[in-house]
Amino acid sequence: MFLRGLLVAASGFLFIFSPGLPMRLLTRHSPLFHRDMVYWGIGVWLIALLPSLFLQSLLRQILQKGALSGPPSGYALTAIGALLTALFVAGAMYLVLRFKGRDDSPGHLPGNGMALGFGVGLIAQVFTGLSLAGAGFRLMFGDTSTETLVGLTQIGFVELILALLSLILFRPALLAVSAVRGVLVARSFKERPAFFGLAVVVDAAFVWSIVAFQIAFGDETAGQVLAGNANTVTSTVTVVYYILAFALAYRWLMAQIAGWESARTRGKGNRDAGT
Numbered sequence: 001m002f003l004r005g006l007l008v009a010a011s012g013f014l015f016i017f018s019p020g021l022p023m024r025l026l027t028r029h030s031p032l033f034h035r036d037m038v039y040w041g042i043g044v045w046l047i048a049l050l051p052s053l054f055l056q057s058l059l060r061q062i063l064q065k066g067a068l069s070g071p072p073s074g075y076a077l078t079a080i081g082a083l084l085t086a087l088f089v090a091g092a093m094y095l096v097l098r099f100k101g102r103d104d105s106p107g108h109l110p111g112n113g114m115a116l117g118f119g120v121g122l123i124a125q126v127f128t129g130l131s132l133a134g135a136g137f138r139l140m141f142g143d144t145s146t147e148t149l150v151g152l153t154q155i156g157f158v159e160l161i162l163a164l165l166s167l168i169l170f171r172p173a174l175l176a177v178s179a180v181r182g183v184l185v186a187r188s189f190k191e192r193p194a195f196f197g198l199a200v201v202v203d204a205a206f207v208w209s210i211v212a213f214q215i216a217f218g219d220e221t222a223g224q225v226l227a228g229n230a231n232t233v234t235s236t237v238t239v240v241y242y243i244l245a246f247a248l249a250y251r252w253l254m255a256q257i258a259g260w261e262s263a264r265t266r267g268k269g270n271r272d273a274g275t
Helices: 002-017 020-027 036-067 071-100 106-123 126-140 147-154 157-190 194-216 232-274
Strands: none
Touching: 002 126, 002 147, 002 157, 020 106, 020 157, 020 232, 036 071, 036 106, 071 106, 071 157, 071 194, 106 157, 106 232, 126 147, 126 157, 157 194, 157 232, 194 232
């Protein structure tokens, strides 16, 4: 019990701090990173979460009263929830970038969008990590007074490790995808407005795809991050999914940063040539 609790508690802390490494790797390549935008991103998530949760709750009550029932309701409700959250967060990011863009040059806009996305990714689900760490400490002292704690003691050790690994990998993947969303929202200013819609779709698809897979495999805790997943196959697929999502998002962001650097170097060379 003590070892199991220690593993859960350690996973909780890894869950909280795991976004730090990819964030560090990305920011060291981008001189356009403004740290204060990370704090704005934290505020964006907190503000956008309230109306999103309200509308999700309202729509869930409407749909579950007979408008939609049976297995399709799970897919519909999770899809609606993912889209609403993505839309509200992207909209709040757009407003912040518009407000802050008055103080910065246009060349800083993509970097500001990425930093804003970092803030959203850092705060989103962070309380899940705290809950996980707390559950681990309670297990270390033999506390099994809640259903969650009982569930953590009943699943096999291998299944527990896979479930915790899927939780930990969720955080850096979320951070990277959130940064992608921020860059796309920023690009919707000076390029095509369609990038805003793409930002919403990318974020919603990242959240909904894995939840839909879990529902399809009959997972009763689909979408509940703290619960993890006791099914070995589903946990393994979830781990692979988050690794691929992070890799794709990270590679795209690095390509964007390289483009910013190239444009900045060309601009600096043109100014030097002009003088």
